[in-house]
Amino acid sequence: MESIIIIVFVVGYLAITLEHNLKIDKLIPALAMMALLWAIIALAHMPVFEVNAEMKELVPSHLDEMLLHHLGKTAEILVFLLGAMTIVEIIDYFDGFATIKGYIKTKSKKKLLWLFSILAFILSAIIDNLTATIVLVTILQKVIKDRNTRLWFAGLIVINANAGGAWSPIGDVTTTMLWIADKVSASQLVINVLIPSIVCMVVPTLIAQRFKAFSGEIEADLTQEIPKSKFGSTMLYLGLGSIIFVPFFKTITHLPPYVGMMLSLALVATFAEIYSNAKFSISSVDSGEHTDHAQHSPVHKSLSKIELPSILFFLGILLAVAALESLGYLFHYAESLNQAIPNTDIVVMILGVGSAVIDNVPLVAASMGMFSEPMDSPLWHFIAYSAGTGGSMLIIGSAAGVVAMGMEKIDFFWYLRKIAWLAAAGFLAGAICFILLRDFVMHA
Numbered sequence: 001m002e003s004i005i006i007i008v009f010v011v012g013y014l015a016i017t018l019e020h021n022l023k024i025d026k027l028i029p030a031l032a033m034m035a036l037l038w039a040i041i042a043l044a045h046m047p048v049f050e051v052n053a054e055m056k057e058l059v060p061s062h063l064d065e066m067l068l069h070h071l072g073k074t075a076e077i078l079v080f081l082l083g084a085m086t087i088v089e090i091i092d093y094f095d096g097f098a099t100i101k102g103y104i105k106t107k108s109k110k111k112l113l114w115l116f117s118i119l120a121f122i123l124s125a126i127i128d129n130l131t132a133t134i135v136l137v138t139i140l141q142k143v144i145k146d147r148n149t150r151l152w153f154a155g156l157i158v159i160n161a162n163a164g165g166a167w168s169p170i171g172d173v174t175t176t177m178l179w180i181a182d183k184v185s186a187s188q189l190v191i192n193v194l195i196p197s198i199v200c201m202v203v204p205t206l207i208a209q210r211f212k213a214f215s216g217e218i219e220a221d222l223t224q225e226i227p228k229s230k231f232g233s234t235m236l237y238l239g240l241g242s243i244i245f246v247p248f249f250k251t252i253t254h255l256p257p258y259v260g261m262m263l264s265l266a267l268v269a270t271f272a273e274i275y276s277n278a279k280f281s282i283s284s285v286d287s288g289e290h291t292d293h294a295q296h297s298p299v300h301k302s303l304s305k306i307e308l309p310s311i312l313f314f315l316g317i318l319l320a321v322a323a324l325e326s327l328g329y330l331f332h333y334a335e336s337l338n339q340a341i342p343n344t345d346i347v348v349m350i351l352g353v354g355s356a357v358i359d360n361v362p363l364v365a366a367s368m369g370m371f372s373e374p375m376d377s378p379l380w381h382f383i384a385y386s387a388g389t390g391g392s393m394l395i396i397g398s399a400a401g402v403v404a405m406g407m408e409k410i411d412f413f414w415y416l417r418k419i420a421w422l423a424a425a426g427f428l429a430g431a432i433c434f435i436l437l438r439d440f441v442m443h444a
Contacts, residue, residue, distance in 0.1 A: 001044045002329075008036050009324065016317070017358050020396065026359075027309045030316030037323035038067065048326040051372065058328045070322035076180050076258050077173075077318065078311050083261035084170065087239045088131050089302035090272045095228040096236030097135045104143055107217040110209050113156060116140065117205045120157045121164035121197075124400075126240050129165035129172055129388075133157055133400040137407045144218050147408075152213040154404045155419035156205060159392045159426055161400045163200040166388025167193040169247055169257075173314070173399070174364040174387045179247075180257055181368055183380040186247035192381040195437060200389050200430030204422040231275040235268075242268050272298040310399075317362045325369035334370030348382045349431055352390025356397030360387040378438045385434055392423035 012033025019026040041048065041063065048066045049058035091097065100119065106112060116136060124132035136157050144150045165171030169179035169186045178184045208214060229235075242264035249260030276298045324330050341347050355363050364387045373379045391398030395405045395415040404410060 001040065001046060002327075005037060005040060005324070005327065005329075008033060008040070009320065012036075012320065013358065013362070025309055025313075027313040027316060030313045030320065032316075034316040034320040034323070037320055041323060041327065046327060049328045049331075051325065051328075051331055051369065058331055061326075066326045070319055070326070073181065074315060074318045074322070076256050077177055078314060080176065080180065080258040080261050081173070081311060081314070082306065083258065083265045084128065084243060085131075085306040086265055086299070086302050087243060087268050088127050089305045090268055090298055091235050091239040092305075093272070093298045093302055094232045094235040094275065096232045096234075096239065097138070098228070099233045099236050100135065101139050101142065104139070109149070109214045109216055109218055112143070112218065113153065113205065113209055113214045116153055116157055117160045117201060120160035121201050124161040124164035125168035125171040126243055128170065129161040130399040130403055132164070133161045133403050134407070136161070137404055141407075146218070149213055149218065151408060151410055151414070152208070152211070152418070154408045154410060155415060156208055156422075158395070158398065158401045158404050159204050159419070159423045160201045162389050162392045162398050163197045163426065163430070165400075166200070166385050167197040170243060172384075172388045174360050175384045176257075177318075177361070177364055177368070178380055178384055182375050183368060184384060185376055186251065188376040189381060189384060192378070192438070193385050193434070196385055196430040196434040197389070199433045200385075200426040203429040204426040207422060207425065229275075235272065235275070238271055239268050269299045272302075314361065317359070318365055321362050321365040321369065324366070330366055330369035337370070344379055345382070345435060348379065348386050349390075351383065352386030352427060352431070353393065355387045355390040356393035360391050360398065363387060378442075382431075382434055382438075385430060386427075389423075389427050389430060393420050393427065395419075 012029045015022060015024065015029035015033075016026040019029075040046070048061050048063055050061045050066065050069070051058060100123075103119075104112070104115065106115070120132055120136055123135065126132075127135075137154055140150055140153055140157070144153060162172070166175060167190055169175055169184070169189055175184070175189065179186060179189065243261075245264055246257055246260040249255070249263065250257050253259070321330075337347060338344070351363055351367060364383065367383050367387075371379060391401065395401040395410055395412055401415075405412075405415075
């Protein structure tokens with residue numbers, strides 16, 4: 001039975017990795033793999049276990065209890081992501097991200113490179129690296145007309161968005177997973193991973209600014225567009241502020257993060273409805289957009305635009321990995337891996353490189369089942385850094401890369417030749433920085 005379980009998982013994993021070649025959305029193999037794995041466990045009456053992290057041993061459990069336990073843990077992540085996605089869509093509904101374009105007042109390519117890099121780094125830490133990439137590539141398309149120049153900028157945005165997401169508990173799905181599972185606390189994650197992430201951003205940007213692509217000035221019209229909504233800026237700052245509030249809410253109340261995210265969503269949605277009604281009240285004067293507002297609640301419209309395929313993919317992959325964890329496979333695999341490679345730093349860096357080839361979500365989910373270190377162990381912080389930034393080395397290695405690839409039609413091999421080594425340089429520099437800082441603190 002063990003062989004069948006491994007074959008189902010490997011085949012499902014390959015189908016997820018090759019989604020672009022197979023032309024099948026990755027949520028389909030993820031859900032099929034999850035259902036088949038749990039069905040095999042049930043039909044074969046295979047024993048399931050719960051990992052006792054403190055005792056570092058497997059404790060026998062009942063199938064229904066284990067499935068419910070893992071579903072609960074997965075649901076915490078999914079509900080959290082649903083709330084965050086909806087807030088971002090509400091900001092976009094009021095054209096709030098257009099406010100960011102107002103900060104761009106230079107035509108120097110070098111200055112624009114640093115501006116977009118810093119924006120990607122900061123924005124991704126708040127609204128996650130995927131959304132930050134979408135926002136910035138959209139702005140990029142309005143500011144830079146030459147496509148070849150834009151490709152270089154997009155490549156650096158991917159690297160810096162992933163670097164920004166790694167040090168924030170709400171910046172990347174993988175860091176959110178570690179945070180919700182109580183592997184890291186928000187404050188310690190920021191303290192330990194921020195400086196390595198800055199190094200991971202600065203090194204590639206410093207190297208890239210010397211390239212011909214970033215010399216001279218752009219030909220662009222930087223005149224300010226008339227905003228679609230007068231409440232855009234307000235909703236942008238309210239939305240970003242409400243997302244930043246969530247870690248503080250968890251720290252104060254010790255409740256799961258999704259509770260704070262639901263409170264934030266309720267607050268943002270309330271203002272969205274009020275501002276939408278304000279628009280409706282003057283719709284007798286205007287037409288067009290106001291008619292659209294009259295027919296749709298901003299919250300309903302935003303909920304209809306969130307990426308449900310991503311949510312279902314996470315459901316499938318997390319519960320599939322949970323099946324392997326429940327059978328004790330990950331626990332035994334971790335033990336054999338630690339015996340083969342005693343240095344966990346090398347293991348975690350391999351994990352980072354691996355996240356460029358295959359999805360980092362299942363890799364981190366697997367690592368959570370493999371290692372039993374306590375909360376805020378340097379191991380978890382290093383995993384957050386490696387899984388978050390390692391994916392930049394290939395265009396398909398991160399959600400930010402995949403979305404940039406789709407928006408700008410970036411060629412896989414162009415990225416591999418031009419951008420991958422920059423991402424690798426940043427990843428290695430940040431990893432060395434993390435190890436040095438950790439060792440310094442431990443010996444201080």
